[in-house]
Amino acid sequence: MEVGLLGLGIMGKAISMNLLRNGFKVVVWNRTLSKCDELVAHGATVGESPAEVVKKCKITFGMLADPPAALSVVFDKGGVLEQICPGKGYIDMSTVDPETSAKISEGVTSKGGVFLEAPVSGSKQPAETGQLIILTAGEKALYDEATPALNVIGKKSFFLGQVGNGAKMKLVVNMIMGCVMNSFSEGLVLAEKSGLNPHTLLDVLDLGAVSSPLIRGKGPAMLQSNYSPSFPLKHQQKDIRLALGLGDENAISMPIAAAANETFKKARSLGLGDLDFSAVFEAVKDLQRLS
Ligand SMILES: NC(=O)C1=CN([C@@H]2O[C@H](COP(=O)(O)OP(=O)(O)OC[C@H]3O[C@@H](n4cnc5c(N)ncnc54)[C@H](OP(=O)(O)O)[C@@H]3O)[C@@H](O)[C@H]2O)C=CC1
Numbered sequence: 001m002e003v004g005l006l007g008l009g010i011m012g013k014a015i016s017m018n019l020l021r022n023g024f025k026v027v028v029w030n031r032t033l034s035k036c037d038e039l040v041a042h043g044a045t046v047g048e049s050p051a052e053v054v055k056k057c058k059i060t061f062g063m064l065a066d067p068p069a070a071l072s073v074v075f076d077k078g079g080v081l082e083q084i085c086p087g088k089g090y091i092d093m094s095t096v097d098p099e100t101s102a103k104i105s106e107g108v109t110s111k112g113g114v115f116l117e118a119p120v121s122g123s124k125q126p127a128e129t130g131q132l133i134i135l136t137a138g139e140k141a142l143y144d145e146a147t148p149a150l151n152v153i154g155k156k157s158f159f160l161g162q163v164g165n166g167a168k169m170k171l172v173v174n175m176i177m178g179c180v181m182n183s184f185s186e187g188l189v190l191a192e193k194s195g196l197n198p199h200t201l202l203d204v205l206d207l208g209a210v211s212s213p214l215i216r217g218k219g220p221a222m223l224q225s226n227y228s229p230s231f232p233l234k235h236q237q238k239d240i241r242l243a244l245g246l247g248d249e250n251a252i253s254m255p256i257a258a259a260a261n262e263t264f265k266k267a268r269s270l271g272l273g274d275l276d277f278s279a280v281f282e283a284v285k286d287l288q289r290l291s
């Protein structure tokens with residue numbers, strides 16, 4: 001099966017490599033075209049534009065940074081819309097808001113193509129090993145057609161109905177994850193400042209109800225100030241911001257998420273946006289110094 005992949009950041013590169021390893025032919029494109037070279041060395045071919053990738057493939061995936069990027073590869077010159085047509089599908093895996101997803105869906109279907117949103121839960125390592133959780137919504141026929149690829153990309157795919165539901169589910173999940181990371185960071189600072197060994201706190205947490213892959217996976221690196229990015233902090237802040245927007249629309253009060261958003265914004269202002277989202281720990285430490 002041949003598929004297209006637009007966007008070779010942390011996730012797009014890992015997903016492409018995994019598809020190639022599993023026997024898929026993959027046509028790639030990235031805004032910074034030089035990032036395609038490594039994929040080519042592993043057997044991918046390159047499209048000079050999103051439109052060229054769509055021209056070559058029946059199904060094309062997008063894995064872009066944020067709503068402006070996701071819209072740009074579809075609507076701008078050389079974009080998906082120039083070649084999408086009946087018989088072709090576009091699957092957007094970027095984490096965006098439901099409105100962005102709906103605009104892309106309208107654009108694709110207006111040209112006779114079919115659309116599926118498919119944001120993923122899980123980070124760099126699950127992407128490399130095909131262990132993502134895929135939150136799809138939109139055209140069920142495209143979901144069925146893409147199932148062989150989805151089964152390689154993820155360990156479980158959900159079909160959630162109409163366009164927007166995948167985006168909403170992803171934003172709810174990442175709103176929770178951002179709040180947990182914030183609270184965990186405050187706990188580490190509180191432990192240390194009150195005279196406890198934070199390494200012992202990690203051991204205690206791991207044995208109790210709060211134990212989780214997130215805390216187990218990130219805690220030791222955070223105590224070493226190692227924030228090599230798996231999930232960039234700027235994207236976590238974007239997700240909480242978009243989740244707060246969803247809360248606004250639904251008149252849901254989310255004071256904890258709003259406070260977490262402030263801390264992620266503080267972390268971005270400290271220049272930590274490209275580091276892993278666990279670097280919010282540094283912003284929490286900084287806030288203690290100021291208070
Ligand atoms: N990393 C993670 O753990 C996870 C990330 N996600 C989500 O997946 C998406 C991708 O994440 P990730 O791979 O980490 O992000 P990266 O920041 O590593 O990559 C972003 C990608 O978007 C491209 N891009 C940015 N702006 C534009 C633009 N204006 N036009 C065209 N392309 C653009 C970049 O191209 P260029 O190389 O030229 O800059 C790059 O290919 C995000 O929505 C993120 O929230 C979801 C689950 C996990």
Ligand SMILES: O=CC(=O)O
Nearest residue numbers: 120121122123231
């Ligand atoms: O969006 C990030 C993730 O880990 O999921």
